[in-house]
Amino acid sequence: RKYGIRYHHVSTDEVYGDLALDDPAKFTEETPYRPSSPYSSTKASSDMLVRAWTRTYGLRTTISNCSNNYGPYQHVEKFIPRQITNIIDGVRPKLYGKGENVRDWIHTEDHSSAVWDILTKGRTGETYLIGADGERNNITVLRMILExxxxxxDDFDWVADRPGHDRRYAIDSTKLQRELGWRPAHTDFAEGLKQTIDWYVENEAWWRPAKEATEARYRAQGQ
Structure with missing residues (x-):
């Protein structure tokens, strides 16, 4: 506050809970918070703290809630890089439950460009949802990676579903696009996925140190 610095809080669409698989609705800035896991509950509470600091102390803030990211430099514990690196290692990928859970995928570069637009053009105290209309269920994404x-x-193994696994996330980024003129650049998911695969193939030295410890944790959980 002393130096008039703008503060941007990066949050997640998980604060809104989940949507039914057959529900055409999407999350908007007006969607009530219904976090369903300890992780998303802490993210929801952090959003509330940011809003409270703005209202009480006039802190110059903005908040963004984004859908699932993919792209280079993502930790190997995440869904897409875990599958890619398992295949590189000759290990059959693993899929939770029935693979029907839907995620709204956005390339990390599109997420970054949206955050920059919010930082430089967003209205103080406002929340913006970031998404690129990339809804796909997990089994579709895994099969795209395999092919x-x-x-x-079908060269993968089924494992028990995650506890409290949210069914579907979907983002309506109309406000961000209308007010700030943002548009996603990576609109071809298949091409973005191929570029991501190529990056992990070519950058094993980056992800290898974290791989074994990550897989050990998953094995301990039966996943």
Whole structure:
């Protein structure tokens, strides 16, 4: 506050809970908070703290809630890089439950460009949802990865579903696009996925140190 610095809080669409698989609705800035996991509950509370600091102390803030990211430099514990690096290692990928859970995928570069637009053009105290209309269920994404890496699309193992696994996320980014003129650049998911696969193939030295410890944690959980 002393130096008039703008503060941007990066949050997640998980604060809104989940949507039914057959529900055409999407999350908007007006969607009530219904977090369903300890993680999303802490994210929801952090959003509330930011709003409270703005109202009580006039802190210059903005908040963004984004859908699932993919792209280079993502930790190997996340869904897409875990599948890619398992295939590189000759390990059959694993899929939770029935693979029907839907995520709204956005390339990390599009997320970054949206955050920059919010920082430089967003209205103080406002929340903006970031998404790129990238809804796909997990089994579709996994099969796309397998086929792109020259594998049979059914060459994976089923594992028990995650506790409290949210069914579907979907973002309506109309406010962001209308007010700030933002548009996603990576609108071809298949192409973005191929570029992501190529990056992990070419940058094993970056992700290898974290791989074994990550897989050990998953094995301990039966996943």
């Amino acid at each position: 792109a890496m020259g594998k049979d699309p």
